[in-house]
Every structure is written in structure tokens, then in C-alpha cells.
Amino acid sequence: MASESGGPLDACVGNADGSVLMLRHTFVAAQGAMGEGSALRIGLLTAGGGALYQRTALGRIAQPWRAGAFNVVLPDCPGEFRSPALALLGLAIDARHLQGHDVRLEQLHRAASALHGDPVIASVMGALWHCAEAHAGSAAFFEHGVDLVLKRLAGLPVASPPTRRALSPAHVKRVQELIDAHLGDDLGVVRMAQEVGQEASGFSRGFRLATGMTPYAYLTWRRMEAAKPRLLAGHSVTEVALAMGYANPGKFAAAFRRVTGQAPSRWAGNARGELAARV
Template sequence: MPALADQLHREATLPSDGTVTSEDGAVVLLRHGFQASEGPMGHPHQLRLGLLLAGGGNLYQRTSAGVLQAAWNPGQFNVVLPGDHGHYASPAVELLGMAIDTAQWRDAPGGFPDIPSLSLRLHRDPVIASVLQALWSSAQVDACVPGFLQYGAEVVVRRLAQLAGQPPARPRMPAPLPSRQLRQLQDFIDEHRSQSLDVAALADVLGMEPTTFSRALRAATGMPPYAYLTQRRMHWAQQALQGGLSVTEVAMGCGYANPSKFSAAFRRVVGVSPSVWSRQ
């Protein structure tokens, strides 16, 4: 389990309803319950946002930015900013929360906004509530495409900047992967196509940090890492099916233990099922 998700699970005092983690581990979405509690708060590199679903009462947060003391009602969310160390006292709550590791997001378009005032009050915003609910609902029915959680987190961050009254930041365009590195990546995927590969493994091949790699790959190909990885595997699968291998053999060769999941991925990329492709 990625470090950020693991940390959040340890902090939850009631059983979690589940966790969704981005491919690079920098964004975690989870729904969980907290019993009434108090103690130290804050982390140097984490932005945390908690949308109250049920429960509530008086919330107290004291940090270097100031003091928040207010009645926390369902539909409102609080914000704990990176480096916002202090003390909190919270009522029993059920939250839909998002945590973002800003250390991994240092190359995010426009960078992270400076929004200190947001931690001093509770907020009710339909945009952020809708984004969090949409991300959670999509994850529950396995409808999240690669990069969906990162995109949602970027929307949340931009919306927080708007709520803080900041002008829109002009995105910094990441440099695309050069053709030499793209060929190196293709060779690695082809050679290890049957193995379980994640973003960190792909980035490590090129000696890059996962988030920087993801953005450079998207700039070069228009695709996030998992979409690119799947497309590359399906390219080999087309050739293997033409060569006479069965769907099950090709699925195993692409790293899919379940042929039906391979077929679904093949149809998503190629447009037809593997069996139809073989006949054609």
C-alpha cells in the first residue's frame, strides 16, 4: 500500500469504507469515520480536505495560521494545509476525504497555490463536493480511467485557489519525453509485458520521479502511464493473435491472469473483442 494511504488508514479510528489511490501514490481518496478525538495535526507535505458526510459538532483547529473554531455541519469541508502544524479537537464524524502529497506534486501545472486563509474557516462549495462525490462513485463501480484521480485533485486544488481569491495560474507546460527515452520505455514494456508494472517501475527505468515522468509521458503521447502501458501491450496482443495464439495465451503473455479483463482492455483500445480481431 502506498505510504500516504497507509498513513491515513492508521489514523482512522473506525473501519474505512475503502481507499482509492492514484497511480503515483500522490493522491488518496477515502471514506472513513473518526470517533471524537483531539491531538497534534499537520504534515510538511500534505494537503488534506475532509467533506463531512455525517456526524459533526464543534471543530477546533489551532495552527501557526490562526484558530478555527466553528460548528461543523454535513456538507461543509475543512482544509489542513501543507506545513500547517498545530492541535485539533474534532467531534465524531464520517468524512469523504482527499489527501495530496505536495512533495510529489511540485511539478503540477501552476504549482501549489498559497492559500493560508482557507484553513481558518469551514467551507461549503458545490464544485468540490461534486468532484469528491464523482471520484468516489466512479471508483466504487470500477469506472475510473487512468489519471482520473489526479485530474480530480487538480480540479480541487484550482478550486481552492479560486475560493482563496487567487487569480488563475498559467500552467507550466512539462517537457515531453524525448524520442530516445520513449523508445527505451517501449523496449522495457515489450520485454516485461507479462509482469505487473506500475508507474514507479516505468519512471525508474528512465531515472525519473513518478509525477514528473507521468507529465512528460503525457506531453509526448497524450496518454497517462497506465493508458500507454495498456496500449503497448495491446499492440503486441494484436500481433500475437495474428500469429495464431489463443486469447488465453495472449492474455497471459500480456500479464492478465483473467482473460475477460484482457478482453475488456483489448476492446477498449482496439475497438473490437480479441475473438473478432482474430477472425478479421
């Protein structure tokens, strides 16, 4: 922890042999490598916070870190991180010290795979800090506190995977109306998501579940559908491309071919022939 703090720690106490340490420190926003070292580290956020990104062999964490929640980093589990400015109450336990407790590192994988908010662990860490300051980190007290924290970490429930829900028909209709009203504009996923009050990543998943297409693919399809009657009416490919938001007619033609299987001019000629044959 000290190596990642960017300077001396605000306060640090530990047991006699240094195998258990506690600290208080304010960290600046930072990013880089993480997870080197032989200590299990638990960081309880006491102030500040924001979006935390962390990637290790255990997976990826991309969550808002709020006061009262804690992060667990296992020994010798390297990766990368991006963290906001924050103040932490930290507990570091040397891996060799873990051998005296009935907890295996594998039992802590769940704890290290996400941010958690557990009032018991937060209370125990607060008590450990205050008593360690008062009693200079007596071995008996540290052992008891560490045991409580480890047992609680090992018993954290498995987080339920987020439920994936399709966008409702009403929301799909609103997005379709937005697209149709802005066919020639630079319309992105963020703007579509805002139309139905969602954030972009969740909106994209829900939209694909509802329509079978990504938002961008759906936008392209709606543009090509709107282009067809214009082509049939005799407008040039360049005119139709500009009306559909394409500054480059070649890119419009390529998109039209992907959607319909034919170049715009060929499609228009074939469509006119089919209409004439019906008359």
C-alpha cells in the same frame, strides 16, 4: 489520515503510485496533534459533525462543522485539534504531486484558514469517489479531478471579517435592569447574554463596544453604585458586602476601592462630610 482514524479505514482508493488517495471513514470524537505529514488533506463532512477546534500556524478555526462543509489541512502544518464524531469523504494529495499543477501552497492558505461550503468541490469529490471505485482510480481521471479541486480551492474568496456591533441601548438597559434586580446573586456573563438572546462571546464584545466596559466590570460598577447609599445610611461594610453578593467583606472593600479610589468606610465618611457642609 489513517494514523488519526484510530483504526483501519472503512474504504480507500488511490492512483497507481499512491500520490493521490481517497477514503471514506467514520471518526470518533478526538483531540490531539495534527498536520504532520507531506499530504494536502481535504475532508468533506458527510454525516455527524459539531464544534471543530483547530489551531495551526495559519491561525485558529472554531466553527460548527456541518454536513457538506469541508476542512483543508496543508502539508507539514502541525497544530492541535478537537473534533466531534463525524463521517468524512477525504482526499489526500502528496505535496510532490502538487508540483504538476499550477497551484502553489501559499494560494491554499485561505482555504486552510476556515471551514468552507462549496457545492462545486463537494460535487467533484463525490464524482471522484464514485468513478474511482468504478475505474480503480485511473491516472487521467484523478489528474483531472485533482486539478479541478485545487483550482477551486485556490480561488476561494477571502472571508469577510465579522462585523462587530455594539449592543443596542435597549439591550444595555435590559442587562442593567437584570443586574439591579440581582445585585446579591451570582450573575454571570452567560445569564446576561441569555437576557438579550445572544451567545456569551458575541455579547461580551458588543457590550464592551456599547459601554466601554466588560460585562463583569459593569456588574461590579453597578454593585458599587448600589452600595453607596447603603453605606451612607450607616450600614456596616459587612452588611453591604453581603447585600452586594460578596461573602468576603475584604473582597468587597477591594472592589469598592478599585471603582471609587477609596475604602468603603473612608468614602462614607467623606461623603457625609460633604453633605453636612452643604447644609
